[in-house]
Structure formats: C-alpha cells, structure tokens
Amino acid sequence: MSAPIIRIRGVSKTYDRSDAARPALAGLDLEVRAGEALAVLGRSGSGKSTLLNLIAGLDRPSEGGVEVDGVAVHELGEAALAEYRRKRIGMVFQFFNLLDDLNVEDNVLLPAQLAGMRRDQARARASELLERLGVARHAGSFPGRLSGGERQRVAVARALMNRPPLLLADEPTGALDTASAADVRDLLRRLNAEGQTILLVTHDTALAEACADRTIELLDGRLVRDTAAVPAAGGRSGVGA
C-alpha cells in the first residue's frame, strides 16, 4: 500500500466567527493515498468545496492541520503557498477558469512560466500535453472559441503542466453538456489509471462512480460515509508524468 499523500487531522473551518456559526467543516480526519482517485460527494453547503480549498492552500483551516505530499499546508505563508500550488497540485475548476485574453497555449504555459521553467522546456511540455489531451489544434485559439469540453481539456492540461503529484478537480463536469461530461470523465479515469492521484469534488454520483476508486460523503461539514475502496497501484507515468 502506498503512503498517504494527503493527511487531514481534526480540521474545522468556520467562516462566521460568531458563537452561533455553523462550521463548514467540523473535526474532519482524512487520509488519501498516492495514486488514489477520491471523490468527495455532498450536497451544496456540505463542506466539500471548503475541503478542496484547504487542500489546495486557497484557504486556511480554523483548527487542525492539512498535510499534502509531506508539506504542512496550514503552516505555509503566502509565498510558500504559491510555491506549493505550483509544484504539488494542479487544479481543475467547474467553470474552467481559463484566462480569456490568453490563447490556449499561453494558458497552459502559465504555471510553468510562473514556476520559472525554461521556455523551450515549457513549450515542449505544453505541446505534449495538448497533443495527448486532443486539443493541440486549438493551441493558438482563444478559450472563447472552444466548446466546454475542449476548454476543460485545456484546463486539465494546464493543471498537469508542472507534473503535480495531486490533481484537484472541483465539479469538473458541472458546466458541461452530457457528451462533453463523458469526455472529461474518460479523461480523468485515464489519468488515474496512469497513476495520477485525483481528488474530485462533485455532487454527480455517476462521475464519482466512473472515476473514483473511493468515495466519501460530507454532510454539514462532517464525514458521513467513506467507501474506503482499495487504492489503485502506485506509479506515476502516462499523461501526468
């Protein structure tokens, strides 16, 4: 069994500081192993996006600790968090969050450029990813000209640019039509099969079943279900490598 890549210990998150405030997360403990594909299910307001934000270092827990790939995320300062996000995670959003005034290639190049990767290396890596994800022909296009599925493929390529050990996906099919959603579902499944650790936040049980080998469910900030499925074999090769 591979080592945990995510360790969450007693994490609580409260947005409203008043005594009567209901926590978005309440005393959550969780471990995710490398190579695992974990789907986080729950209704709106259950705390699943909050969990994703804490793992991504976009937000800080009110209590408890979040450790990812050996890094205590909750202890990092802003500059260290930026470096953490560059090197250790890739993020895929529901609404893609591509920068509309940059073309596809520039969008994909961005994480590498921010990390200071050599220009030729970055361009080679971007070309490779766009090719493997089937959007190479759109490299010079602006995101506004692409379909939803194509945009999400570009977003995945961007997330994988710096070879992060952990891919975080927040409702990746939430803004897609059925065909495009299936397309993205296949892509995520393939990535995980190739060894990419994925944490997927969704309320789409079909997506969770198709892509994840383990599913947890949150309700009012608490873990109410964990399928604790057998994690997939390790190894980091394929698209994400």
Add this chain to the structure above:
Amino acid sequence: MSAMGKVVRAGVGRKRVQTLVMVLTTMMSVTACILALGLVVAAQAPYERSFTEQHGAHLNVLYDPTRASPAQLAAAAHAPGVTASVGPYPAVTLQPRSGPDTKIPPPGSPLPPMTLVGRAQDGPMDDLRITMGRWIEGPGEVVFLDGHSPLAVGDSAQFPDLPGHPTLKVVGLAASVSWSADGWVAPEQVAGLTAPGTVPAAQYLYRFAHAASDADVDADSAAIAAAVPSGAVVKATTNRPAREEANRTASTFVPFVTAFGVLGLAMSVLIIGVVVSGAVSAATRRIGILKSLGFTPAQVARAYVGQALIPAGVGTALGVLGGNLFAVPVLGMAHKALRGGLLGIPLWVDAVVAVAALGAVAGTALVPALRAGRLRTVEALAVGRTAPGAKRAAAGAGRAGAAGLPSRLQNLIGRLPLPRAFSLGLASPLNRPGRSATTAAAVVLGTVGVTLCVGLTLSLGLFQQGLSADRGGKVVVQAPIDGDKAVDHVDEAAVRKAIESRPGTRAWYSSVPTPVAVAGNTGRSQVVAYSGDASWSGFQLVKGRWFHGPGEVAVSAAFLRANQAKVGDTVTLTDHGHSTPAKISGEVLTVEDVVFLDRASLEPLGGPIHVEALSFHIDLTPGTDAKAYADGLDAAVEPMGLSADPGEDHLNIVVLAMNTLAVTLTLLLAVVAGLGVLNTVLLDTRERVHDLGVFKALGMSPRQTIGMVLTSVCGSGLVAGLVGVPIGIAVHHLVMPAMAEAAGLGVPDQDLTVFSPTVVGPLILGGLVLALLGALLPATWAARTRTVTALRTE
C-alpha cells in the same frame, strides 16, 4: 427612501475604496484648481487691488512747517484734482546706525538715510499692514517698510548724533501701498528724534480723482505745490515706484502661474474623467441587474450620476476647504512677493471651481451611464462574467490569422524574455486602452509639471546668482560708509598687495562707480569701471560677451532699451569735456541701468576715480573660511581706512516665492496624477480580480502579483516620462523668457539650458516613479487578496 435613493446609497456605501478614491481625487483636483486659479487672480493687477483695500495715497508730500501755516497746508487739500487728504503727520529724515541688538550689519554700521513718520497704523488713508512682528506700542519702537528695511525684526537702530542717543527697537515690518515712509514711530517719539534747532516736517498724503497716468499725477502734484507758499514743499513722492515694482513683479508671476494653472485644470478634468467614467463602467453588470428589475435607461443614468456626485460633492467640499487653507501660506508668500494682491481666495473662485468640478463629474458620469443604460440587459449582465479584452480576444481569434492589434501586441509582449508576471503586467493596459491612455495623459501632465518646476527652480537659482553678481565675492573690501572716517585716498597697490599676499586668495577684481556719462543718454545710467579679473564675478551675458579691455562696454537691458541701442553698436563715453568711443560687446543680466567697462577705457577721458567708492571683490580657494579670512584681511586694510567683510548671501523674496509656489503646485499635480494612477490600477485590478484568483491558484506568489500590477503601469509611466519631459522642457523654455521679459530682462542661455542629462534622466524616470507610487497600494491589495475570495468573484 425611494428605490432610486436606495440604489444610489448602496452604490456609494458598498464600493468604499472606490468612493474614497473619488473623494480624494476630486478633493485634490479642486484644491489644485482653487490654488492655481487663486494665484492667477492674485497676479492680476495686485497693486490696484491693494491700493483700494489699503486706501492708498497717490502723493506723499513733506512740508517745511516754517514756510507754511497749518491753515495753508490744510487748504492744499482743496487744490484741483484732490479727492482726499490726510495729515499732518510729524516726519523726520535721519541717518541712523545699526544698534547693539543688530546682527547684520554689525552694530554701529551706518544705515541709509530714512524718513520716519509718527502716526497710527490705520487712518483714513494709507493703512499699514503688518507683515512681520507687530505694530509699535509706544516710544522706543519702530516699524520699517517691508521690502526696504535695512534691519530685521528684533534689531535696533540708534541715533548717536541726537541728544540722548536714542535707540529704537525694530518691532515689525509693515507694507504701505503708497511707500509713504521708510519707517513709522509713535507720534510722541518724533520730538526725541528731531535734531536741535530743527522742526519735524509735516507729512500730508493725497489721493486724486485722476491718477491713471503719470502726467495726471504730475499735474495734480503741481496744483498742490502751487497751493502752498514757495519753498514749503520739502519733498514730494508719488506711488509710482511702488506701483511699478508691484506690477513688474506680478507680471513675472503670470506666465508660470498660468502654466501651472492650465496643467492643474487639464489634469483635474482628465483624472476626474478617468475616475468617474471608470467607476460607472465598472458597474455595468449592476446596471444590468437594475434594468432587469425594471429601471429605465434614464433612471439608470440618474442613479449613476447621483452615485458619482455624492463622493464628488464631498470631495469638492473638502477640496474647497483645503484650497482655501492651502491658500493662506501660498497667497501669503505671493502677497509678500507682489507687495499686494490677495490674502484669501475670492468667493467666486470657490464657486466657479466647485461648479465646474461637479459639472465635470456629472458630465463624465453621464456618458458611460447612458451607454450602460442603453445596453441590452443581457449584455450588461454578461459584462462582469468576462475579463476586459476577452471579447475582443475571442473575436480577433475568430478571424484566423487576423487577430486585432491589441491581441497581437499582447502576444508579442508575452514572447518577451521577461518573467511571465511582468509580461502579463506589461500587456494589461491593452485590455483597457482608452482608460490607460487617459491615465498616461494625466501622468504626462504631472511629469510636465514636475519638469517645469525643476527647470524653473534651477533657472531661477542661476538667474538670481546672475542678478546678484554685483555683490560678488566671498569677501569684499571697501571703505565703510561712515561719515566719521571719510576715505579720500586708497592706496590701491597696497590693498592689492594685501589681498594677493593673503593665503586663501584665489582671484580678485575691483569695481568703482564713475561720473562718466554716455553721450545722448539721459544721465541715469551708472557707469562702473573694473580692474582685475572679473570673469569669475558671476555676471551673466544675455547676448554677446563681457568687455575685453578698453574700447568696449557691456551694458544692461535697461541701458539698451533707454538708448534704443543693441549689442555691436558704438556709444560715446564723456567726462570733463573729453569723449571716447566704446563698442557694446554684450548685454549683461542686471535690473539696473548700468554700463560696465574696463578702467583702462577711462584713461582717454582723464577724469579722476572716486577711490572712496572702490570695492575689491575676492574669491577664495576651496576650504578657506570666509569669516577668518575677512578678519585677517580687515586687520591689514583697516589702517588704510577700509574694511573687509564676508560677502552676503542675498535671498530674493520673489525667487523664494516662485520656488515655493512651483513646488507646492507641482506636489499637488503629482498627487493628483498619482491618485489617477491609483484609481486606474484599482479599477483594473478589481475588474480582473477573478483572473487574479486564477493566477494565484496556479501558483503566482505575492511578490509576482505585486510585480505584475506594478509593471502594468511601467509602460505608461515610461511613456509619460519620455513624452512629458520634452513637453515640460518646451514649456519651461516658453515660460522662463516670458517671466524675464515681464521684468524687462533677457534670459542668458546658461539659465535656460538647465536640463543636463543628469537632470533629464531622473525626470524621465520620474514619470515611472509617479506611476509606480500610484500603483503600489492596489498592487499590495492584489497581493493580499485571498485566492478563494478572488475565485468566487464574478
């Protein structure tokens, strides 16, 4: 509260930073405009305004009371043309010495002859305005005429020739619009200042019905003289010198105050435009929501004009207050320099600026509000969901290979070998080219102002050095102006030997005024002869060159004007029936009507030199202590009846006032420009806050975020420097000669060519610094924005 009122109030209250920026921008703009306009108004006919306010007199007459009875003197007030008179005030003309409390000149030094009048501060005519210190409270005190006082407040004047050797403490300086006396004392003091066997003169001040021209005043003066017995008029002086000096000084202020005023007004309009239109444009999505709720385009326009007018109104009110507060010291300085004018901002200036500012705000808010109001609701609602430039980028990309220029430029900038955060920042002005250009224009104006200010300060400093060159020398040797020790012979060779043998002497020259006249001249020109090397004296040449030996003269602009001569002409010097020709070699910068020549030029005339008027001007080697040198030399020349003193630094109040005003106005312009940048960057950053969240989610560090935001203004800052500095230099080259011309002078090239590379370089970077300072706050805000919050922002 109506729906409209709620919308307006919520719009103002929720956008606190934007509201604050709008308040600050209008406040600074209005302050700058009020100051600029106030100064322009203050420089318009300041003398006439002061004359009216201070109940000035056109004529000041000192009568000998032994030659005319009080009734005869009083009857002169009924002479033709006289509309008002006041008097008699007892007056004495004396030559005091500096008293024991005096620092400069040393105690016991003879002071120029002066007329002291015993009277109250205010009267029916010629109100005296205290400019420093206070009015006299009793005997033993004196107040001198400001601008012409030989002593400072706290010094004292003594009268050793009078019984009891009275001493008067200088308690204040006062401005008299009529220059009616050199100083004022308590009336009961005059008896103690009257020499035995004499009586004080009786001073009367007169105002005339017609005093528009010198001829009018001369005719009225003649009528008064005719109304009293012959010989009763001891001295009659008009207000002409006071008026001419004030108007000449005011004229020198007009060009640069106007330049700064125009800059301030233009910049204020630009910045208000950027701030207000930006604020309304940023609210387009909100406008869409309002329209979806049933607001009509007209209601939308009204709501947003109202929303802009609330902070602008507060800013305008604060600006009016600030402008008037700022005006107190600034106009005070101008008043001192102009010897008149305004001490406060006229109410109409406040009103005009406030109405204009609010009009500009309403106008600039109305255009984008109407545009947004007419947008299809669905389009307005979609505005907040896409970043600026996205639509354009997408549209450009749609035409294969025919992307728009901004997109191509952005692409090109992205290929620059720069860190990605910087290239993203450099490209970002292309998202809002109109707003960026307007802000850059404001920074250009700010840079023009700074360049003009630096240029004027440097030029005026050099100009002032040139004007005071006749007092040149770190040490001056001359006969003391002392009646007790009249010097009738100076052994020049011995003085020269004493100077040259003294360690620390670097160079010297001597000068002496001569009785030589210029043929055809009215006789007012002073001819000054030089010997020794006067090349270091600091005299500046407007045209031509300094004289080279005998047969050449260098003259002032006043001489050229009075004699309708020009450089290259030949004039004839005459003395004691002899004459000799001399060619005008150059025009020297000086306000006097003066001719400079080599002593050798006087030899053909054979006239004597008035050695008692000789002065030796000495330059010292670097590191030599002027005071110690002067003390040592003084011991050597004192037996010859001469004294050696360190040269004085002369601070010109007009130059000081101009520098102060220029710096004040420039600071205001710079702050307004900085606020414009701040607002633009703030709007840009807020509009792109979601993108900012994406950048951060992808790993952009706080430092990279700050770098990106700061580089977004680098382009416009550099362009502003590159464009603004040449324009500023051009404006300086227009304003400086105009100022000098108003004073009847030319500008030497050396005073105009002050923009060396060491000055221009920092000035060009100044535009960049100005822009960076303005962007620093929004950049920090961007760096501190929580990623998750930014990502949630639509």
